[in-house]
Amino acid sequence: MKKPVYLDYAATTPVDPAVADEMVKYLTPDGVFGNPASRSHGFGWQAEAAVESARGQVASLIHADPREIVWTSGATESDNLAIKGAFADLENAHLITSTVEHKAVVDTCKWLEARGLDITWLTPGRDGIVQPKQVFEALKPETRLVSLMLVNNELGCVTDVATIGAGLRERGVLFHVDAAQAAGKTPVDVTAMPMDLMSLSGHKVYGPKGVGALYVRRSPDVRIEAQIHGGGHERGMRSGTLPTHQIVGMGKAFALAESCLDTEIDQLETLRASFLEGLKGLEGVTLNGSETNRVPGIINLSFDGVDSESLMLGLRNLAVSSGSACASATVEPSYVLRGIGLSDERAHRALRFSMGRYTTAEEMAFASAEIIEVVTRLRAVR
Incomplete structure (x- = not known):
């Protein structure tokens, strides 16, 4: 048949063959298999160097500082970290999102709503796009975060995050963008699209499954509370031994995406x-x-x-x-x-x-x- x-x-997406070739180098005894957190010997130093190189490759595609990239297990975890991390306390707090977000955002928001968080659910037009005016009209004095996707995963429509982000930055409201379907499909520039938190995925960009990243803007105004504890990895925002081979794969995939x-x-x-x-x-x-x-x-x-x-x-x-x-x-x-x-x-x-x-x-x-x-x-x- x-x-x-x-x-x-x-x-x-299938893993690009060039990505798979690169990943193999970080798995076997004759490769770079050390723990990136092992800083007492060369095996760890080599793994850490590979992780940091990949961090730079991911940052380059979205025009960010490598220090703003936090490794996660995928965009679902990134969404959870961004949204739950922004609401360590639920008192006098308000969140704005839409009814057509990915389940990773919708279900996370519903979980917080069941625990008392005030949430405004915006309804897009027939084109699937939430308009900036809708967002700004829904703002309250206690609004802490707005969470919207850049590219809708079912419709492919694109949200005007540049206009929304600029307006929210002026008002001092945090902006989280789920860009899992955007990276590698459309230009993404965190300097031209003001945002504070952005979720990314490896397997949507011809990289491996099981790895992702959260862009966290370097600013005293952007603070999120860790959701996974134990070891203080990723500057305390996401503990856990880093999967070097997957991270290297995601970095290579993002570098290829930027080039083509x-x-x-x-x-x-x-x-x-x-x-x-x-x-x-x-x-x-x-x-x-x-x-x-x-x-x-x-x-x-x-x-x-x-x-x-x-x-x-x-x-x-x-x-x-x-x-x-x-x-x-x-x-x-x-x-x-x-x-x-x-x-x-x-x-x-x-x-x-x-x-x-x-x-x-x-x-x-x-x-x-x-x-x-x-x-x-x-x-x-x-």
Whole structure:
């Protein structure tokens, strides 16, 4: 049977071969396998040097100071550290977020809300974007943190974090941005996009799973309380022995992303256009999200008369999803699509197609032809 075409890059990306080659050097007895925290011998010094080099590579992609990068196990932990860490006490405190954030943010905020934190849940427009005016109008004297994602993981739409961040900086309110889906897909610059905390992931950028980072702006105004204790690693913000091989892999992946960012954006724009052009002959197809303020690699479409579960079963040669990988075990319609005002019926008819570094024009042509064939067949037997 033909190998399925992978169109679920928003869920995870394959590790770039150059990244895998680099990681192997930090695993075996003849490599750099020491504990980065062992400062009494050369094995530890070499590992620490590798970790710091990778810290610089991650910082470079987002135009940050390497000292502002805190290693974590992934963007989910980074979100938890940023949000919970900002609310060591819940009295006289207020948080602003939106209904279409990643589950790592939504569930963390709900956990705090159940313990008494005052939270304002913003609802985006039909394009999936929270507007700066909404944020500023929701501010209270006791607002401590605003948490919004830069690129939505189901829709691909882009939030105007530069405008929001500038307004929050003037008002002395902390700003956390989940950029797991943004790094390597669109320019990210913490100097041009004022923010205080930003979550990053390795496996969304052709690096390994199980490693991520939290950008923490170096300022007396930005203070977060550690959520994992024991050893005081990462300047006391995140204890635990650092996985050198994974960190080196994430660093290499971010360095590669920085070197080919513009080229990959152009390639994905071309693939996106050809894919949508290939579907033009199919009636009853609606794009969910923004047609303009978005990254090119994520496309969310609803197909009239066909539910997503049946369509995915029919598309056996395509690896796609009906929403976030973190919520794919449920048969409920996507809370993100509900959050932008779609009916349950239309949300149940939506699929997410996400492309990446290894997607080819031939694969996109095959995908559009398969979709037309399967949708037409399913509609005929309704």
